[in-house]
Amino acid sequence: MGYGRYIVVRVLNALLVLVIAVFLVSLIFSSVADRELRAQIEEQIAAQMKNPELLKIFSVNKTARDIWYQTQKEILYKRYGLDKPLLQRVMSRAIDQLKLDMGKSHTLRSATGSSDVSRIILEALPRTILLFTTATIIVTIIGLILGLKAAQRAGSMLDKSLSIFALITYSFPMWWVGMLAIIVFSYYLDLLPSGGMTSIPPPEGTLERVADIIYHMILPVSTAVLVSFGGWAYTARSVVLSQFQEDYVMAARAKGVPERKVLYKHVLRAAAPPIVTMMVFGLLGSLGGAMISEIVFNWPGMGRLYWIALQEHDVPVLLGNTTFSIILYLASLVIMDLIYGLLDPRVKVGAQVAV
Amino acid sequence: MPLLEVRNLKAYYLTSRGPVKAVDNVSFDLERGESLGLAGESGCGKSTLGFALINLLPPPGKIVDGSIKIDGIEVVGKPDEELRREVRWKKISMIFQGAMNALNPVLTIGDQLSEPLIYHQGVSKEEATERVKEHLELVGLDPDIYKRYPHELSGGMKQRAVIAMALLEHPDVIIADEPTTALDVIVQAQILNLLKSLKKKLNLSIIFISHDLAVISEIADRLAIMYAGEIVEIGPSENLYLNPRHPYTQKLLGAIPRLKKKVERLEFIPGAPPNLIHPPSGCRFHPRCPYRFEPCDKEEPPFIEVEPGHYVRCHLFAKR
Numbered sequence: 001m002g003y004g005r006y007i008v009v010r011v012l013n014a015l016l017v018l019v020i021a022v023f024l025v026s027l028i029f030s031s032v033a034d035r036e037l038r039a040q041i042e043e044q045i046a047a048q049m050k051n052p053e054l055l056k057i058f059s060v061n062k063t064a065r066d067i068w069y070q071t072q073k074e075i076l077y078k079r080y081g082l083d084k085p086l087l088q089r090v091m092s093r094a095i096d097q098l099k100l101d102m103g104k105s106h107t108l109r110s111a112t113g114s115s116d117v118s119r120i121i122l123e124a125l126p127r128t129i130l131l132f133t134t135a136t137i138i139v140t141i142i143g144l145i146l147g148l149k150a151a152q153r154a155g156s157m158l159d160k161s162l163s164i165f166a167l168i169t170y171s172f173p174m175w176w177v178g179m180l181a182i183i184v185f186s187y188y189l190d191l192l193p194s195g196g197m198t199s200i201p202p203p204e205g206t207l208e209r210v211a212d213i214i215y216h217m218i219l220p221v222s223t224a225v226l227v228s229f230g231g232w233a234y235t236a237r238s239v240v241l242s243q244f245q246e247d248y249v250m251a252a253r254a255k256g257v258p259e260r261k262v263l264y265k266h267v268l269r270a271a272a273p274p275i276v277t278m279m280v281f282g283l284l285g286s287l288g289g290a291m292i293s294e295i296v297f298n299w300p301g302m303g304r305l306y307w308i309a310l311q312e313h314d315v316p317v318l319l320g321n322t323t324f325s326i327i328l329y330l331a332s333l334v335i336m337d338l339i340y341g342l343l344d345p346r347v348k349v350g351a352q353v354a355v
Numbered sequence: 356m357p358l359l360e361v362r363n364l365k366a367y368y369l370t371s372r373g374p375v376k377a378v379d380n381v382s383f384d385l386e387r388g389e390s391l392g393l394a395g396e397s398g399c400g401k402s403t404l405g406f407a408l409i410n411l412l413p414p415p416g417k418i419v420d421g422s423i424k425i426d427g428i429e430v431v432g433k434p435d436e437e438l439r440r441e442v443r444w445k446k447i448s449m450i451f452q453g454a455m456n457a458l459n460p461v462l463t464i465g466d467q468l469s470e471p472l473i474y475h476q477g478v479s480k481e482e483a484t485e486r487v488k489e490h491l492e493l494v495g496l497d498p499d500i501y502k503r504y505p506h507e508l509s510g511g512m513k514q515r516a517v518i519a520m521a522l523l524e525h526p527d528v529i530i531a532d533e534p535t536t537a538l539d540v541i542v543q544a545q546i547l548n549l550l551k552s553l554k555k556k557l558n559l560s561i562i563f564i565s566h567d568l569a570v571i572s573e574i575a576d577r578l579a580i581m582y583a584g585e586i587v588e589i590g591p592s593e594n595l596y597l598n599p600r601h602p603y604t605q606k607l608l609g610a611i612p613r614l615k616k617k618v619e620r621l622e623f624i625p626g627a628p629p630n631l632i633h634p635p636s637g638c639r640f641h642p643r644c645p646y647r648f649e650p651c652d653k654e655e656p657p658f659i660e661v662e663p664g665h666y667v668r669c670h671l672f673a674k675r
Binding site: 246247248250251252253254255256257258261265266269270272273343344345346 | 409411413439440443444445448449451452453456457458459460461462463467470471474475504506520
């Protein structure tokens, strides 16, 4: 019935967007990827020409050399699909991307030494998710509790100081706070590691390994929490406060519903959809901003991978990274829509109308 | 003993510019099975009076003085927790202004209606659902809508659901705060008929708050006219409609459009309702009153009984 259809519509929507987005990205990357490919082919032929027997022949016959060079080039162009028209090349690249068949990287390697692009990315992706999901969950919990308290006592000292705190911390760039944190906590105080995800070499044993990763997460996570929980609490406060002023809250109180139930059953339930939206967009936003933060903390995730790939001109990695980011983004939106449908009965109706 | 006894009630909004005297020195009684209409311009304090009766004034509103006795129980000054457990919804319930907002959009009708039963009487969820269904039927709704969400109902259906909600615990007094204002005339008539038949069937005692005198005339046995936080005239509806005494009541009735009588232009009352932080001295209506004379701006007029049960707060009727 309602919800099943709603899910199908949302997922189909997301898939359509995914196809279009990947096609556009493939188109944009097309010229630089083709240029890379041609240069690679030139290199390959040049390497083959170093063959001493060939060199001997070519030193006698210059035209033979040119003909050989041309045929080699044509063979390789054909093999890599460079002889086909642009649109076809873009299409086949987009389809490869969608199949997660992202080819080989040029210079970057995974930790296990593989040059398979999807493997390199799948290695970095969980690290990014680990770091930023942890931060987002902590921010959500702290922000929600503070926001609720502030909304309950609107205009109190807590409420006022929260607004000021939110304004100040929200305007701090995360990487700047991160650098300060590194200076203080690892350089001066020598309490926490300045970066990376594990000690070098990583400790033996699963438990020690987990502890080591948590130890390395403290600084980046607390930085992310520090700069965002104030703003989060402030927004949560506004959302909850606007619900508090609704008539149904007064009605619930008049009905004799205990205050705690008014807050958790009525207000929080009605405020949940916008809060979930904030949470998901906060998460996506922090993933988007992950590049700089990951570089500052030398965290081997998606953002840092992108940065390195950019410096190394490793186009397949860039392309694959972009595709994965799109998938991640759309998946989060679909999950948000699904939660939304559960939380707010009004949403499903909209979906049915849209069909 | 009357069912509801309000004496010298003062409900003020304590703002930084001084107290807004939204309800000042209001006294009236309500008998069992009686309906009292409460009318007045916007901002005269009628809704504030309604919220004060149920002791849920939105901050910074506060009952500063007076007494409200419901069935002999004094509710002013009673701790909130006791009010919640013993008085609200059991003794006095409310049909809210604009039913669409009185229902939480993300909870089902059944969920919201069964709440008072569950929290007050500790009945099981199943039993509460049964009772809710009975009451939905009572107000002319399909009992199956208990599992629907508010947005799936029409305005009239929501208003009926809100009425069912108010009736659930068979309260002694029901306050209906502009229950039909947001509805179109057809639905308004249906809701009024429903309230009338419920009143007869269940012997309800209703305080019906509205700015619309035509609507009130349909349902009220007695009528109270409020002006600037005070009741200026109170008495049996018929007497008030046919023979209004207070100049304000006369003007208010004169401002109702009529079909049958050709009126050159609708009357209105010159001036604006007074600032309730510094209400006018003496009679609060004197700056706008066409009949004002010597004592009006100095002495506060007392309640004068002009007919049995018909009281007017105006110097014109003082026996001198």
